[in-house]
Amino acid sequence: MRTVTNLATGDGFSLERVRIRAESETWSPPEVATAYRVVLVRSGAFRARVDDQVLLADPALAYLGGVGQELSIAHRPGIEDICTAVTCSPGLMRELAGDEPPRAAALPVNGRLALAxxxxxxxxxxxxxxPELAEMVIGLMGDLFEARNRAHPARARGRAATLARRRALVESVRTLIADDLSASLRDLARRVGWSPYHLSRAFRQVTGMTLTAYRNRIRTMRALEAIEAGHDDLAALAADLGFADHAHLTRTIRGECGLTPVAVRRMLAVPSG
Structure with a gap:
């Protein structure tokens, strides 16, 4: 089941909330994009195929699809995926990303961007x-592209088949982390059949992050979702998400978002300006 809710429409952009609960993991029929679309995941994880590029979208990785490209999605059955789709006109995208914006791109999302x-x-x-929403959209999209330019991992050297295998392995591990935030490096390595050393190295090469940093980023995204929903017992939330304690939760969220959980709650609860 797919539910799309229009949230806003403005000068060169539209904003939609998309909820999907699939019955199978088959690819959706290809849709040809008529505008640029950036999809940010609030919760869940799913595969997106933009032309011949396949990636795993989750709260730490958004994706961009370009005009004229075919997009297909494969969701895990029985799990609700919730995301926000920001559609930009070609003119607005050129203003944000230059005269030749990327046709397809993976966009890393840190805590500050997730909060924005x-x-x-x-x-x-x-x-x-x-006008306010347009300013916020432009700020978010511009920051996403800047973050991609700053944090895009160095491309690993090696044969194409080896690199493809490494990327597939890391996507499998990211899916495992989405299902089990408490799984250790050794647990994950056993599940995918690699040594902990080689998995740790491959994960950093593909994502530009250590596995621990990535796991804490996913925990932060889930904490933001819970805080926005009104969860006020931070000690219980820390335990639920696998943080060592309340202080660990606070340090991690401050490091990712630049704000404490209490400040995040106030910001999400009170209209700005």
Whole structure:
């Protein structure tokens, strides 16, 4: 089942919330894009195929699809995926990404960007006017492209088949982490049949992050979702998400978002400006 809710439409952009609960893991029929679309995942994880490029989208990795490209999605059955789709006109995208914007791209999402994403959706839901939302969209999209340029991992050297195998392995591990935040490096290595050393090295080469840093980023995204939903017992939330304690949760969220959990709650709860 797929539910699409229009959140806002403005000068060169539209904003939608998409909820999908699939019955099978088959690829959806290809859709040819008529505009640029950036998809940010709020919860869940699914595969996106943009032309011949396949990636795993999750709260730490958004993706861009370009005009004229074919897009197909494969969701895991029985798991609800929730994401925000920001559609940009070709003119707006050129202003954001230059005269030749990428046709398809994976966009890393850190805690600050995840918070900006949630603030945008929150302001749209509270009826913010189009100029304010346009400014927020432009800020978020520009920051996403800048983050990609700064943090894009160095391309590993080696044969194409080896690199493809490494990427597939890391996507499998990211899916395992989405299902089990408490799995250790050794647990994950056993599940995918690699040594912990080689898995750790491959993960950093593909994502530009250590496995621990990535896991904490996913924990942060889930904490943001819970805080926005009104969860106020931070000690219990820390335990639920596998943080060592309340202080560990606070340090991690501050490191990812630049704010404490209490400040995040206030920001998401109170309309800005």
């Amino acid at each position: 994403h949630r603030l945008l959706v929150s302001r749209a839901g509270k009826g913010a006017d189009s």
